[in-house]
Amino acid sequence: MSEYFSVFIARLLTILGSFALAITLFGCDGSATIKEPDDGIAPALSVTTVQSSVREIIHKVNVTGTVIPWQDLSIGTEISGLKIIDVPVDEGDYVKKGQLLAQIDQTVVSAQLQHAEAVVREAEANLKFAQTNNSRAKELVARGNISSQTADDRETKALSASARLLMAKADRDQKRARVAASRVVAPDDGYISKRAVLIGDVVAAGRELFRMVRDGRLELSAQVPETDIGLIEKGQQVKVLRDHRDPIIGTVRLVGPTVDPMTRLGTVYVSLPTDSGLRPGMFARADILTSSLVGVAVPESAIVWRNDKSNVFLVGRDNYVELRQIQTGGRQDDWVEVTSGLEEGDTVVNTGAGFLNNGDRVLIPTAKSFSRISATKQE
DSSP: OHHHHHHHHHHHHHHHHHHHHHHHHHOTTOOOSSOOOTTOOOOSEEOOEEEOEEEEEEEEEEEEEEEEESSEEEEEOSOOSOBEEEOOOOTTOEEOTTOEEEEEOOHHHHHHHHHHHHHHHHHHHHHHHHHHHHHHHHHHHHHTSSOHHHHHHHHHHHHHHHHHHHHHHHHHHHHHHHHHHTEEEOSSSEEEEEEOOOTTOBOOTTOEEEEEEETTOEEEEEEEETTTGGGOOTTOEEEEEETTEEEEEEEEEEEEEEEOTTTOEEEEEEEOOTTSOOOTTOEEEEEEEEEEEEEEEEEGGGOEEETTEEEEEEEOGGGBEEEEEOEEEEEETTEEEEEESOOTTOEEEOTTGGGOOTTOBEEOOOHHHHHHHHHHHHO
């Protein structure tokens, strides 16, 4: 019972407000700008109207996600058991490809390299001597001065010396690689996002020493419902929204090929400009602009919800309104695309629509009404 009483009170207040506005607009002499029908039915409400018009509506998909590096590089070393003697960079530093990040003590590996190079020189000398003896043996066996067995033995020694030289060179190259690995350098341009090493630390093979954001490029890993992911394509423009600041313009780099079966969400990767001011790990909201179409639209304030459906009140003859169900599309600048239910130029109720019912008669103030009020005030 209380619910019906509340509705009755709300309708009563609306009617009283309409009469009060009518008196204000049309003056005390009873003159009216809009001619009322002689059916004796009073307007339910004073409203404003607007005509549906053709506008460009940009369709967009609203997403949320996390800012991540485009490529997050893990930098370590192959050397174990040696200490760090220099770390010339810190977190946040932008580095160039090949720039020194950390220096490992080279004393041991340099000595090992020198030993390996000496072994190579010795193996080269032994090979030269064995090859000379082999050549002589071939000449002597041809003259019959030595046996074939002796000649074969010298040839075998020459082959062995050649193999030992190859092994010595391989060991030397390995020692050279260890010396080179003692200099931990940047694999590409970018900035250091994490430093996990200090001077004096003893390194272990495979241990992460630094993390680097390659090229300093960040992107937004956005979660998209499966119903919308089919609308998104590589290259589409994205507006990343920020509180109290202008949006950042990005571009769809990649649409993930799978959808999580638990959350029914797919992933879209959005490339961000290098000067975005964002940081890895930040939360972000974004609008992915999927298409731009020209169509009939009305202000969002003109749309009313009845029975969980979108409707507008269409103004007809003698200012009687008709509740018209519509299908809506994209939204832009407080205007909503109407895909069906209206045509261009239809007059619909803008403000006050939420208080009306189908078949109500409304009062529509006009510019002439306001000019009369201004003239009355000046008098």
